[in-house]
Amino acid sequence: MTIPNEQTGRDAPTIVEVSPADARRLVTQEKVSLDKRPKAEKLLTVKGLSTHFFTPDGVVQAVDDVSFELGYGETLGLVGESGCGKSVSALSVARLVPNPPGRIVAGEIVFDGIDILRLGEDDMRKLRGKEIGFIFQDPLTSLNPTLTIGYQIAEAIKQHMGLSSKAATDRVVELLSKVGIPRAKDRLKDYPHQFSGGMRQRVMIAIALSCDPKLILADEPTTALDVTIQAQILELISLLSDEFHTAVLLITHDLGIAAGMCDRVNVMYAGRIVETGTVDELFEVPRHPYAWGLLDSLPRLDDVRGDRLRTIEGLPPLLISPPDACRFEPRCRFARDKCREKEPSLTEREQPGHFARCWATEPEGWIPA
Amino acid sequence: MATVTRPLPGQVVRERRSAGLWRDAWGRLRKNRLALVGLFMVLLLLFLGIFGPFIAPYPYAQQDLKAIQQAAADGYGIGPLNPGQYGHVLGTDQLGRDLLSRLLDGARISVSVALVVQLVILLIGVPIGAIAGWFSGRLDNLLMRFTDIIYAFPDLLFIIILSVVFRETAFGRAFDGLLMIFVAIGLTSWVTVARLVRGQLLSLKETEFVEAARAIGVQDRKIITKHLLPNGVGPIIVAVTLGIPGAIIAESTLSYIGIGVQPPRASWGSLIAEGYKWIRAEPHLVLFPAICIASALASFTFLGDGLRDALDPKLKGKQ
Numbered sequence: 001m002t003i004p005n006e007q008t009g010r011d012a013p014t015i016v017e018v019s020p021a022d023a024r025r026l027v028t029q030e031k032v033s034l035d036k037r038p039k040a041e042k043l044l045t046v047k048g049l050s051t052h053f054f055t056p057d058g059v060v061q062a063v064d065d066v067s068f069e070l071g072y073g074e075t076l077g078l079v080g081e082s083g084c085g086k087s088v089s090a091l092s093v094a095r096l097v098p099n100p101p102g103r104i105v106a107g108e109i110v111f112d113g114i115d116i117l118r119l120g121e122d123d124m125r126k127l128r129g130k131e132i133g134f135i136f137q138d139p140l141t142s143l144n145p146t147l148t149i150g151y152q153i154a155e156a157i158k159q160h161m162g163l164s165s166k167a168a169t170d171r172v173v174e175l176l177s178k179v180g181i182p183r184a185k186d187r188l189k190d191y192p193h194q195f196s197g198g199m200r201q202r203v204m205i206a207i208a209l210s211c212d213p214k215l216i217l218a219d220e221p222t223t224a225l226d227v228t229i230q231a232q233i234l235e236l237i238s239l240l241s242d243e244f245h246t247a248v249l250l251i252t253h254d255l256g257i258a259a260g261m262c263d264r265v266n267v268m269y270a271g272r273i274v275e276t277g278t279v280d281e282l283f284e285v286p287r288h289p290y291a292w293g294l295l296d297s298l299p300r301l302d303d304v305r306g307d308r309l310r311t312i313e314g315l316p317p318l319l320i321s322p323p324d325a326c327r328f329e330p331r332c333r334f335a336r337d338k339c340r341e342k343e344p345s346l347t348e349r350e351q352p353g354h355f356a357r358c359w360a361t362e363p364e365g366w367i368p369a
Numbered sequence: 370m371a372t373v374t375r376p377l378p379g380q381v382v383r384e385r386r387s388a389g390l391w392r393d394a395w396g397r398l399r400k401n402r403l404a405l406v407g408l409f410m411v412l413l414l415l416f417l418g419i420f421g422p423f424i425a426p427y428p429y430a431q432q433d434l435k436a437i438q439q440a441a442a443d444g445y446g447i448g449p450l451n452p453g454q455y456g457h458v459l460g461t462d463q464l465g466r467d468l469l470s471r472l473l474d475g476a477r478i479s480v481s482v483a484l485v486v487q488l489v490i491l492l493i494g495v496p497i498g499a500i501a502g503w504f505s506g507r508l509d510n511l512l513m514r515f516t517d518i519i520y521a522f523p524d525l526l527f528i529i530i531l532s533v534v535f536r537e538t539a540f541g542r543a544f545d546g547l548l549m550i551f552v553a554i555g556l557t558s559w560v561t562v563a564r565l566v567r568g569q570l571l572s573l574k575e576t577e578f579v580e581a582a583r584a585i586g587v588q589d590r591k592i593i594t595k596h597l598l599p600n601g602v603g604p605i606i607v608a609v610t611l612g613i614p615g616a617i618i619a620e621s622t623l624s625y626i627g628i629g630v631q632p633p634r635a636s637w638g639s640l641i642a643e644g645y646k647w648i649r650a651e652p653h654l655v656l657f658p659a660i661c662i663a664s665a666l667a668s669f670t671f672l673g674d675g676l677r678d679a680l681d682p683k684l685k686g687k688q
Contacts, residue, residue: 096583129585136581144578146599155595156585207585 032115034123040113043214043247044070044093049107051085051092054100058320062088062102064271072214075241075248077262077279079255079294083316085271086251087137090217093249094132095124112214130160133208133246135237137220139200143192149176149203150188156210175206179236198229205236212244219251234261255294259283267291270316270327273346277354285369287349287356289332326359334360334367394603397679404675410668418480421473426458429474430633432465433457449651459657462643468654471635472661478636479617479665482551486616487609489555490562495605497559498566499593503574513567516560524557524619531556532628546631554619558612565608569601603680610673614666621662637662 051063063085070076078086091097092104095116109116112131116124128134136142143152153175154168163171169188176184179202192200201221208216218237222230238261241248252258258265258279265282267275267290275288286292293312303309314331326332326339338359346357350369360367398404427433436455441447445454450461452468459468501512531553535541541549573579574597582592598605621638623629630636635643637658644654 094584096580125586125588127586128583129587132584134581134584136577136584138577141577142581144582144596144600147595155582155587159586204581207581210585 032118034114034119034126037113040110042069042110043072043074043112044249045108045110046089046093047108047110049089049092049109050105051088051097051102052105053102061271061319061322063092064319066107066268066271066273068266068273068276070215070247070249073241073245073247074264075238075250075262077258077265078249078251078268079253079258079265080268081253081294081312081316084268085319086253086268087219089268090134090219090249090251093215094128094134094217095119096128096134126160129156129213130211131214133211133213133216135201135204135208135216135218135221138224139197139204140224142204143200145192148189148191149195150190152192153203153207153210156207160211171210172206175210176203178209178240179203179206180232181206197225198233201225201229201233202236205233205240209240209244209246213246215247215249216241217249217251220253221250222257223253230257237261255283255298267294270322271319272327272357273355274328274358275356276346277349277351281351281354285350285354287354287361287369288328288358289334289360290328291356293331326357336360336366394676394679398675401675401678403671404679407668407671407673407675410664411672414476414665414668415480417473417476419477421476422470425467425470425473426456427467427470429470429635430466431470433461433467434465436461437465449647449654451651452653460651460653462654463647466633468640468657471640472637472657475635475637475640475658475661478547478630478634479620479661481547482554482616482620483613483669485548485551486555486558486619487612489552490559490612491605491609493555494559494562495566495598498563498568499570499598501563502567502570503589503593503597505571509567513564516563519557520560522557524554525622527557528553528623529628545634546629550620550623550629554616554623558615558619561612562605562608565604566598566601569604570597573597573600604677607673607677607680610669610676613669613673617662617665617669 046069047067049063049066050061053060053062066085066089068076078089080086088097088102093109093111093116095104097104104117107117111127114127116127119127143149150169150172153172154165157163157168157171158165161168161171172188173184176187181187181199181202187194192203195203201224205221208218216237221237222233225233234257237248237250240246248261250258250261262279264276264278266273267282267288269290275282275286275291282291283295286295290312296310297312299309312331317327317330324343325341326335326343329335329339332339336359344357344359344362346355347362348355349361359365361369363369398408422429433455436450436457437447439455440450445451449463450457450465452458452460454460457467457469459472461467462471497512497516501509501516528550532541532546532549535549536546543549570593579592579596582596587596620629620636621641624636624638625642627639627642630639632639640658641655641662644651644658647654
């Protein structure tokens with residue numbers, strides 16, 4: 001179940017013009033420690049997360065008041081087109097937003113009972129790699145070309161598990177065979193350029209899994225790979241996350257991948273979650289025009305040859321001081337005056353747990369269920 | 370689990386050797402004849418620098434007065450001996466000191482200049498550049514302005530001041546005054562390396578593998594030393610190799626004007642300075658040290674150029 005951010009109310013203090021100093025205060029308020037962990041029902045609870053980038057042109061509200069939850073062992077999808085704040089959301093969870101210019105200016109991220117925004121940098125480092133694994137988009141550039149594969153996988157293990165080099169090496173070999181690298185032992189001394197793209201992504205998965213994390217943030221893990229390798233990598237991720245009972249936050253722009261991998265899906269648009277629900281709800285009864293557009297733009301088996309693929313006209317808006325209006329309105333075929341006057345809230349639809357941010361599909365809207 | 374590829378029955382799996390940066394670079398360097406010549410001459414110079422005094426025919430400061438008297442008696446007049454006279458292959462200076470032995474001792478000085486100065490440069494330049502590049506912002510600004518000041522300060526003046534201030538101290542007298550000269554040269558020439566390292570780090574720290582390293586919780590210090598510097602080591606090596614001729618020249622210049630090596634030791638620079646007085650009658654006194662300096666500079670430059678081509682994969686195939 002997702003707590004919609006709007007339960008805190010739209011009237012909650014808006015965080016549009018937070019000064020960098022305020023933001024720093026927010027992150028450095030009273031520290032918490034890693035040792036005292038309250039029992040948490042959910043692995044990850046994100047509430048009202050706002051991550052802004054302070055650029056010379058203005059404050060870019062890359063992620064704006066985003067809330068979601070992820071249970072232990074669950075897979076949650078974040079979908080949306082480029083520049084919607086998906087990656088920044090994931091980076092925020094690991095507190096890896098490049099600073100400057102980016103900064104988490106508001107919100108609460110509770111990971112396994114710990115409010116990580118109030119964690120010291122040293123403690124945060126202990127979480128990264130150990131409890132939160134990260135799989136990056138491009139395996140070709142995410143491995144250091146001057147270090148051996150074996151070293152790079154062992155790095156996290158040595159850092160966090162305090163194993164001897166021998167034990168670490170054994171663990172690396174085990175991990176490499178787990179992710180399906182043949183003759184793992186012989187390949188420890190190899191460099192990344194001796195691996196193909198798919199194999200490098202397997203190595204990245206091995207690194208992400210190396211310390212048995214509770215959560216893996218997979219940021220478009222298959223975008224840089226070709227389709228057959230994509231399928232293998234996704235299968236590998238879902239198999240291993242089941243085996244280790246690891247939760248996955250899967251970021252993708254590919255609805256097909258989301259449908260195949262996820263329990264729940266959040267659709268993001270222009271820094272906000274516009275629809276959230278189970279995979280079935282989202283694909284059977286989507287309740288936001290943006291989700292309709294995304295689904296509609298998928299190629300279908302019954303498409304007539306020669307027809308063009310359908311697209312959503314236009315581009316996502318600039319996120320510098322957006323007006324109080326539906327952010328999708330300029331591209332929406334169903335928009336009316338109301339959409340330009342006030343931004344809709346994320347409200348529950350017919351099924352419990354299915355939320356959408358659209359005036360038209362609200363019960364009193366002009367496109368009721 | 371994805372299927373694991375196995376060799377077919379009867380299929381021979383060839384052992385592949387890992388091709389690291391160094392093996393790769395050596396492969397490319399080997400094909401560069403000029404660089405190999407440079408490498409050979411550098412190794413020769415190193416050898417002479419280390420073992421020169423053992424193979425030298427005379428101690429560098431020993432005067433062969435007998436030979437001088439003999440030469441006078443034989444009607445050559447009093448002065449430096451010519452090459453080949455009285456058992457001195459390259460002749461002697463006006464005091465009867467064997468030129469070959471003095472050149473070999475000079476080789477030792479040049480080699481130690483090459484090594485010590487570059488070591489000082491690395492010890493100062495790399496940390497300053499790394500810190501400036503990693504912590505961009507105010508600290509970067511501060512360090513780089515400091516670097517600019519050092520860069521703008523006249524080298525010679527700095528070295529002269531330093532040698533005057535420290536002349537009478539233990540530091541100033543260590544190794545016949547050489548240590549101070551080396552350190553002084555190093556202190557004025559680390560700026561290039563510092564700027565180079567900073568530039569390298571600035572571009573490398575934006576790479577995704579650095580983000581990936583952060584994402585598994587590696588500390589900053591380790592990211593710099595394990596991930597960033599090895600990626601930037603190629604240009605640093607090239608800069609160091611190409612910086613050696615500059616250091617040798619600097620030392621020779623200082624010795625030429627008399628604030629370098631103190632007599633009776635002589636570096637190639639001071640040999641030229643002494644021999645200059647006799648250049649009309651005895652040009653060999655200038656010629657041989659000059660040949661030594663020129664070939665040392667050329668060999669380091671050839672090697673440095675070759676290393677640059679070998680270590681910069683972007684130049685691959687563009688030759």
